[in-house]
Amino acid sequence: MKSSISMFNVAKDGTIAEVSGSPFSTGQSSGLHSLTAYPPKSCVLPVGIQIKPPASAPVVINPQSKGKIPVAILSTVTFNAVTQVSPNSLTFGHTGNEVSLAFCDTRGEDVNGDGLVDLVCYFNTRQTEFAAWDTTAVLKGQTITGRKIRASESIRTVPK
């Protein structure tokens, strides 16, 4: 007897219905107890960002700059960044915990031409605590309903 995976569609009310073709054999002998899915269930909502739009990653950042870094939180068909993100919750930088927010343009702007309005926020470069060897920038925050959000993007730092 082979182990298998049973697949169910989950309706909005939580009821389940086994999909056509289920169960699917793993091809392995019986003994299967555990499985996991990717991307996994998470209490943190992953969101997309674009640093210094319309630049492509990895964008260049000078950690010593006295200026501000624009970061667009990208909307999708199921996620409206302008109306769902709590701007004051946003932190951005080396670890994502840096309190570096200057302000957000809450009118929004479609930075990637997908027809959806994105939320563009500005962060004080010196408060992001980027270091010379950093290759990733991290943004953290919350939605207005309190769900955590997280995003990361490749960067390249240059000395002053």
Place this chain on the structure above:
Amino acid sequence: MKYRATLLHWGRSLLTVAAVLFHGSMWAQGNFVYTNDDQPSNTVSAFSVGSDGTLTAIAGSPFSTNGVGFRGGPFATNRIGIAVMDNFLFVSNTGSDNVSVFNINPRTGGLTPVAGSPFATGSSSGDLGIAVSTTPDGRYLVATNTGSNNITVFSLASNGILSRIVGSPFPTLKSPDGIRISPDGKFLAVAETAFPPSEETTNQVENFSIAQNGTLTSLGAFAGGGTGSLTDVDIDCSSSFLYGGEANDTNTIVDAYSIASNGSLTAISGSPFLAGPGDNSNVVLLSPDDKTLFVSNQFSDTITAFSVASNGSLSQLAGSPFPMRGVVAFPVGMATSGDGSFLFVADNNQVGT
């Protein structure tokens, strides 16, 4: 002017369609499911998930863990897990007392073992099981040792290498089975049972606080309210409510607790919640939106589904319990897709074990 505006409109629409198409296929990460096959020469089977729920084995599957499985032990011991932030897959090897770590290719689903994998727990699973779970910040991996009644805590490096932390392993009061780390990262809940089976009846969840350096401190055991044995636990995203499945041979029994800021558990009004019939309701799983709780019933070949109210109480959904298809169904571990649209159920096709 109107003609130009129409052209612009069409051009923009085409861009939008292209963006949506690319977002949904070429550029997007894939959806995959991975199993710990628990075989003597242990492997991970890997499948891509089609939009209709069809599973297709991905290239290279099954992937060797370079460890030893045992094909047995408690049903709720979750032997496979993913670090949300870093695309690492963790697979325990019950027969060799170690944990394998893979990098997941987010586009293809392919697995690459990290250097040094597998990593020894330094304790004994007793051929029963090693449950694995990572802290939400991805800094630590917890691995339970059912045979030696303790928990190994590893620090997780950015390259996936595991190192046991100072003070590890940490003792448990009874044999650990299903575990869950609270989404706020403060607590580790451990369903505890008695292994090997004896006349002793154990029905409790032990809660631990997790320090910044990964060390665990027991906050004591909290009794289940039913007549079964607590085997698995899950915690909602607000880290406010904990649910535990009680294995027994009559009804599905679920304990529901509120979690205090100090980690103590208090049964909520109406707990335990019963739904029948449900033989051996070992494994519990909340949907990503915390609105539904699924319970797998090994010996009645069914999945029970509860609606979760804002106060944490449970109501069985219409149509529940839902039967499994197949000649010999035996539902064990469960997972949902990230968006909650699919429920995956491990079916080990064993009879009477």
